[in-house]
Amino acid sequence: MSILPLDDNMTQEPTRRARLVVGPADAASITETVCAITERPRPPAAWYAAFAMSAAATGMLFAAIGYLIATGVGVLGNNSPVFWAWPIVNFVFWIGIGHAGTLISAILFLFRQRWRTGINRFAEAMTVFAVACAGIFPAVHVGRVWVVYWLAPYPNQMGVWPNFRSPLLWDVVAISTYGTVSVLFWYLGMIPDLATLRDRAISWWRRIVYGLFALGWRGSAAQWHRFEWAYLLLAALATPLVLSVHSVVSFDFAVSQLPGWHSTIFPPYFVAGAIFSGCAMVVTLAVPARSLFGLKSLITMRHLDNMNRLILGTSLLVAYAYLIELFMAWYGGNQYEAFAQLNRALGPYAWAYWLMVACNVLAPQLFWFPKCRTTPWLMWVIAVLVNVGMWLERFVIIVASLGRDFLPSSWGMFRPTAVDVMMLAGSFGLFCTLFLLFCRYLPMVAMAEVKGVVPPHLGSNGVQ
Amino acid sequence: MLQPEHHHDDSPPVVGILAEFDGPVTLKAAATGLRQVGYAKFEAYSPYPVHGLYEVMGRKRTTLPRLVLAGGITGCLVALLLQWWTNAIDYPYWISGKPLFSLPANIPITFELLILLGALAAFGGVMVFCNLPQLYHPIFGCVKFRQSSTDTFFLAVDADDPRFDETATADLLRSLGAESSELYRQPRTVKRIPGMIPATAALVAALALLPPLWIAQVRYARKTSPRIHPILDMDFQPKYLPQQYSPLFKDTRDMRPRVAGAVSVDAIIGHVHLLRGEVDSPPADTFPMPVTSEMMLRGRRRYDIFCTTCHGLAGDGDGITSQLAFEREEPKWVKPLSLHDQPVLGQPVGQLYQTITHGIRTMPSYRSQIPVEDRWAIVLYVRALQRSRNATMDDVPGELKKHLKSIEQSDAGIPNAKP
Numbered sequence: 001m002s003i004l005p006l007d008d009n010m011t012q013e014p015t016r017r018a019r020l021v022v023g024p025a026d027a028a029s030i031t032e033t034v035c036a037i038t039e040r041p042r043p044p045a046a047w048y049a050a051f052a053m054s055a056a057a058t059g060m061l062f063a064a065i066g067y068l069i070a071t072g073v074g075v076l077g078n079n080s081p082v083f084w085a086w087p088i089v090n091f092v093f094w095i096g097i098g099h100a101g102t103l104i105s106a107i108l109f110l111f112r113q114r115w116r117t118g119i120n121r122f123a124e125a126m127t128v129f130a131v132a133c134a135g136i137f138p139a140v141h142v143g144r145v146w147v148v149y150w151l152a153p154y155p156n157q158m159g160v161w162p163n164f165r166s167p168l169l170w171d172v173v174a175i176s177t178y179g180t181v182s183v184l185f186w187y188l189g190m191i192p193d194l195a196t197l198r199d200r201a202i203s204w205w206r207r208i209v210y211g212l213f214a215l216g217w218r219g220s221a222a223q224w225h226r227f228e229w230a231y232l233l234l235a236a237l238a239t240p241l242v243l244s245v246h247s248v249v250s251f252d253f254a255v256s257q258l259p260g261w262h263s264t265i266f267p268p269y270f271v272a273g274a275i276f277s278g279c280a281m282v283v284t285l286a287v288p289a290r291s292l293f294g295l296k297s298l299i300t301m302r303h304l305d306n307m308n309r310l311i312l313g314t315s316l317l318v319a320y321a322y323l324i325e326l327f328m329a330w331y332g333g334n335q336y337e338a339f340a341q342l343n344r345a346l347g348p349y350a351w352a353y354w355l356m357v358a359c360n361v362l363a364p365q366l367f368w369f370p371k372c373r374t375t376p377w378l379m380w381v382i383a384v385l386v387n388v389g390m391w392l393e394r395f396v397i398i399v400a401s402l403g404r405d406f407l408p409s410s411w412g413m414f415r416p417t418a419v420d421v422m423m424l425a426g427s428f429g430l431f432c433t434l435f436l437l438f439c440r441y442l443p444m445v446a447m448a449e450v451k452g453v454v455p456p457h458l459g460s461n462g463v464q
Numbered sequence: 465m466l467q468p469e470h471h472h473d474d475s476p477p478v479v480g481i482l483a484e485f486d487g488p489v490t491l492k493a494a495a496t497g498l499r500q501v502g503y504a505k506f507e508a509y510s511p512y513p514v515h516g517l518y519e520v521m522g523r524k525r526t527t528l529p530r531l532v533l534a535g536g537i538t539g540c541l542v543a544l545l546l547q548w549w550t551n552a553i554d555y556p557y558w559i560s561g562k563p564l565f566s567l568p569a570n571i572p573i574t575f576e577l578l579i580l581l582g583a584l585a586a587f588g589g590v591m592v593f594c595n596l597p598q599l600y601h602p603i604f605g606c607v608k609f610r611q612s613s614t615d616t617f618f619l620a621v622d623a624d625d626p627r628f629d630e631t632a633t634a635d636l637l638r639s640l641g642a643e644s645s646e647l648y649r650q651p652r653t654v655k656r657i658p659g660m661i662p663a664t665a666a667l668v669a670a671l672a673l674l675p676p677l678w679i680a681q682v683r684y685a686r687k688t689s690p691r692i693h694p695i696l697d698m699d700f701q702p703k704y705l706p707q708q709y710s711p712l713f714k715d716t717r718d719m720r721p722r723v724a725g726a727v728s729v730d731a732i733i734g735h736v737h738l739l740r741g742e743v744d745s746p747p748a749d750t751f752p753m754p755v756t757s758e759m760m761l762r763g764r765r766r767y768d769i770f771c772t773t774c775h776g777l778a779g780d781g782d783g784i785t786s787q788l789a790f791e792r793e794e795p796k797w798v799k800p801l802s803l804h805d806q807p808v809l810g811q812p813v814g815q816l817y818q819t820i821t822h823g824i825r826t827m828p829s830y831r832s833q834i835p836v837e838d839r840w841a842i843v844l845y846v847r848a849l850q851r852s853r854n855a856t857m858d859d860v861p862g863e864l865k866k867h868l869k870s871i872e873q874s875d876a877g878i879p880n881a882k883p
Contacts (some may be wrong), residue, residue, distance in 0.1 A: 027511055027615035145581045146695050153550060159795065162552035163557050170572040173557075179579040184587045191596075192613065196511075199610035215597035218604075219612055221495075221521055224513040229528045230590035233585055237532075241579045248572055454511040 004159070009302045011375070020453045023297040027451045028235060030298065034193075034445045035200055043440050044292055045105075051436045057429020064422040065140050073143045075419045082402045082414040087141035088252075090424055092394045093432075094134035095175065095249055096270075098182065099242055100278020101127030106238035108370040109231075115306060117449040118299045121193075122289065122438070123282050129434040130281075131179040133427045138171075167251040174248040181241055185234045191217050192227070193443035229444070240421060246274040253397065260340035260401035269321035273390060276314035276360070280386035283307050287380045289439060298445050301374055304459045308373040311386060318393075322357065340401055349400040352392050359389025359455050361458035476650040479602040480506075480622045482609060482631050483642035483706045488514040491617040494640035498619065501636065505622035509603075509612045528589045535585025536736045538662045543577035544570065606648045620648075737814075738836060741821070747814030763845030766838045770830060779803035779849045799824050803846055804853045823870060 009019040021030070037043075068075050078085045101123040108116040139148055148360040151172050153162050162169050195217035217223065231338035247267035254266035283304060290299040344353045363385045366372040373379065399414045438444070485491040495508050499522050505755070508517055545657050551557050552564035561570075591597070603609050603620060612618050619642070621633050634645050682692070693699065704710060710718035722728075738752040753759070768777070773845060776782040781800040789797035801808055808816075820839045823829035851859070860868060 031511075031614045067765060144695075144697065153546060159555065161555045163559075164547040164551050165557065165559065165562075165569040165571050167572075170576075173573050173576045177576045177583075181583040184583055188587060188590065192512075196613040199613045211599065215593075216599045216601060217596065217613075218601060219509050221508040221510070221514070221518045222523060223596075224510065225518040225523070225592050226526045226528055228513050228591045229526050230586045233529060233532045233586045234779060237536075237579050237582050237586065241576075241583075244572070244575055244579075248576075251572070305701075448512045 009300050009304065018302055018438035020118065021298055021302075021450060022300050023159070025297055025454055027454065030445075030450050030454065031196060031200075031447055033294065033298065034443050034447050035197060036438065037295075038197060038441055039200065039202075046292055047436060047440065050432065054432035054436060055427045057149055057189020057426050058433045059426075059429075060422050061136075061430055064419050064426055065136070068419060068423075069145050069235045071139060075417060076141065077414055077416045077420050078141065079412070081405055081410050081412050082399055084402060085414050086424065087137040088415050089391065089394045089398055090427060091134050091137040092249055092270075092398075094130045094137070094389045094427065096246065096274035096277045096390060096394075097281045098127040098134070098178070098278060099246060099271070099274035100282050101125070101130070102182065102185075102238050102242035103275050103278065104282070105189070106235040106242065109235045110239055113454045115303060117446055117453055118303050119282065119286060119307075119445075120449070121186075121189065121446040122285065122435075122444050123278075124182065124189070125435065125438045125442070126278075126281060126285060127182045128179070128186055129438075130278075131175065131182060131430050132434065133431050135175060135179065135321075136427065137423075137432075143150050160249040164208060167248070167255045170248045171252055174245045178241060178245045181234070181238055184299035185231075185238055185394060188227070188230060189236065189446055189449075190443065191215060192219060192448040193446065195219065196447055197443060203277075210251035222336055243271055246270045258340075258401050258405060259334070259336040260344065260397065263325065264338075265321060265324055265328070269318070269325075272314050272321065273393060276311065276318050277387060277390035279307050279314065280383040280390070283311065283379055285375045285385060285435065289444070291376070293439065293444065298450060304376070304379060305370075305373045308367045308379055308382075311383070312364050312367040315360060315367075315386070319361040322361065336406060340404070341406045344396055344400045347397060347400065347404060349403070352396050356392040356396055359385045360393060363389070419441075470839035476652050478630065478647050478649050480620050480628075480648060481645050482603065483604050483619045483621075483634075483636065483637040484608065485619065485641060486643055487617060487619040489516070489642040490618065492520055494619055494642065497640040498621070498636070501627070503621060503625055503627055503633075505628075507620050509609070509618040509620065511613055511615055511617075514617075517616050526593055528586065528593060531589040532582050532586045536582035538572055539577040539579070542581070543574040547573055579790045589638030596705075602648060602650055605651055606624070606646065608646065609767065666817070702730035711777050727813045736838075741814035741817035743814070747812045747818060749814065751813060751844065753840065755844060759841050760844055760848060762838065763841030763843070763848075766834065766842050767845045771832060771842065774800050774827070775803060778853070779846065800827065804850055809850055809854070813840075813843050813847065816846055 009022050011018050025033075076086065077262055078087070101120075103122040104116050104123040105127075109120075139145060142148055151162060151169065153164075191214060194210050198207060198214045201207040201210055247270065250266035253261035254263060286299055286304060286307070290296050326341055326345075329338045332338075344350070349402035363382050366378070366382060372382070403414055404411050415440035466875060480651070481786070483494075485494060489507055491510065492514060495506070495517060499520065502676055504522075506521075508514075508521065510517070547570045548565045548684075556564050558564075568678055607616065608616075619637065621628060621637070627633070630647060636646050704718040706719055708718045709716055712718075713720070735752070737748055741748050772783050773778075773785045774781070774783040776786070779802065782800045783800075784799070805810075811819075815841055820834065821829065821831050830839070857865065857868070
């Protein structure tokens with residue numbers, strides 16, 4: 001094998017395996033790079049600025065939720081005929097964001113894509129935080145939050161059980177399973193790295209706190225053997241799970257009889273859209289994080305290039321779904337379905353539809369050009385556009401379909417209230433707050449996994 | 465280098481020897497060597513998984529996959545049983561005539577629970593099989609061992625191994641490629657948790673019992689003041705109920721007396737008897753219209769349509785709704801009164817009319833479904849039902865009386881009733 005330059009892993013020659021870590025990296029330097037982020041006395045000034053803003057937005061979110069609960073759901077814009085409005089748009093958006101994390105950590109693991117090691121940890125963190133943000137919305141918009149436990153099957157004096165054949169209950173079970181499994185997967189993978197932080201700890205409190213969370217991990221052969229099995233099995237469980245979760249979310253719509261919702265293409269269409277938006281969120285977070293925390297040797301340009309290719313690929317899938325929806329509306333010959341699709345493209349929410357097409361279909365086409373896939377600021381802008389586009393997609397599906405249903409006499413427009421807007425902005429605040437805390441206090445890169453894939457002549461006599 | 469060391473009485477017992485290696489290849493070779501010599505109780509430590517290491521150490525493969533399979537199967541069965549029992553047996557949901565339990569509609573929950581219990585088994589299993597959490601281990605006493613999670617590879621031979629010898633084992637490890645080795649011991653002093661911490665924890669735990677106790681006390685105690693009402697739902701609405709205070713009016717009553725000189729609608733229409741079933745305030749004892757056989761037939765048809773579902777064809781309170789409610793043991797169902805018992809028997813016709821008009825107890829008002837004349841017709845039919853049930857032979861007209869008597873005398877005993 002010919003020697004490749006240390007700092008370039010962008011080669012496309014099929015006979016050569018590109019480096020997964022660039023620069024003169026070995027196990028010690030990888031540990032130092034990742035641990036230093038949490039061990040330095042103070043984070044960068046930009047961290048403080050971002051944290052102040054996102055913490056304020058989080059405060060706003062909880063203030064809005066408090067106001068909502070104290071006053072009633074009337075403070076939201078949901079009203080006849082658009083009863084599922086902003087909160088469900090946000091819910092589907094955030095759940096979708098999470099899917100790329102599981103794709104990277106579980107699906108790429110099963111496919112032995114070793115480049116995932118650089119980004120899987122923070123993609124998984126993104127999943128966990130996105131699910132947390134998503135879970136808030138359906139919970140608070142049900143009206144009487146204090147009886148939300150009625151969703152759970154428990155013996156009660158009313159003598160009633162939940163209806164397990166309702167897609168809404170499938171949704172509850174799928175999302176809570178997804179949240180639980182994501183947290184377990186994330187935490188299990190982090191235990192060896194938490195042990196590294198514990199072993200490097202100088203201060204008493206770091207040793208205690210990281211020591212408690214590392215659970216006494218020693219890295220013995222017996223532990224690694226079981227750890228690897230558990231990791232593989234969790235990946236094998238999480239892979240069908242992630243495909244099922246957004247399928248179940250799409251059932252909320254597809255199982256109903258509303259034109260524009262009642263469609264068999266929804267499950268794959270939603271899953272593709274979820275991975276599309278999640279990959280865009282990974283790029284949105286990775287570009288600033290890798291330069292702010294000096295992780296360019298571990299989260300390399302090739303990682304970003306790969307993510308951008310995934311965005312391009314899933315963008316084409318989503319575009320195909322948009323086209324098939326239009327085609328089926330025409331080919332199916334159902335006048336309500338045809339109207340629903342025409343209404344999306346030409347009706348009162350046409351602006352949202354065409355903005356969605358521009359963001360989700362047109363903007364990612366720039367990723368055909370290698371230059372665009374490797375220019376950080378440009379890919380960041382495109383990724384943000386994709387995030388906007390995917391939010392609009394859910395808005396178009398939900399609001400445009402509900403606003404114009406079978407009876408013209410019951411048509412209506414949805415207008416968000418200030419509380420709606422505050423809750424959306426606040427959920428971004430919560431997400432960023434959790435992510436910034438994660439960057440500062442937890443190992444952002446899966447060190448133990450990256451050490452296993454450093455080039456052989458650089459690692460301490462190891463072979464892969 | 466290992467210092468030759470003798471076991472003094474004051475130094476704590478040796479736990480084992482920790483030897484450092486410079487990489488996974490030498491570590492694996494050394495583990496193979498140790499095993500060949502016959503060592504069994506030793507452990508290898510690495511900063512990342514070294515594939516094949518566990519196998520050369522001759523250890524048994526983990527049973528974790530089987531545990532996860534068991535977890536998945538359990539989840540699957542639990543989900544199916546839960547859905548079948550709750551939705552088809554204990555609280556059947558009838559939805560558009562679909563079967564109460566059918567696999568396709570129950571797949572999503574089954575699938576998710578399968579995954580959930582499988583994942584919990586995987587995580588719980590790895591914790592149990594790895595002995596985690598295990599916050600203390602003697603090997604943490606070696607300062608050098610802290611490098612093991614960064615970039616250093618170690619072999620640790622237990623002092624329990626029958627072949628263990630402080631010097632010979634160290635020499636063997638060196639010959640197998642160890643860069644250095646050292647003995648590690650039980651800690652000399654065991655750091656105990658300061659007594660204050662468990663005492664504080666116990667105190668906090670005891671104090672934590674107070675709020676639930678207080679809640680329980682408040683829940684079951686008798687008090688003269690109203691209960692605390694933390695969740696309002698819609699229990700207090702800004703509206704006036706009868707007999708309430710209102711600051712809007714001088715007399716502070718929210719129920720307004722009739723404005724002086726006002727004339728009631730009934731008074732204008734004048735059909736108090738017909739519309740309200742009243743004659744000078746008490747329920748009327750008479751019908752407001754002439755009673756005819758057409759009215760009786762009309763009343764029977766209306767009764768069959770509107771009343772039989774609950775009251776039954778003969779007015780015994782055994783209509784199909786009532787029967788179904790009893791079959792299903794509906795907790796809230798109150799069987800309608802039989803029309804042939806007191807107090808219904810003693811009620812004047814005006815009161816029966818009022819019951820149909822306004823409803824009573826769980827019986828709703830039929831004012832909007834049944835027109836006034838039909839309500840009176842139903843009352844008439846109800847009277848006929850009551851009369852026929854409590855009739856004596858004297859009430860039967862002449863020719864029929866003979867016919868009835870002939871039936872009574874015959875042996876058949878089966879009434880051959882002809883209309």
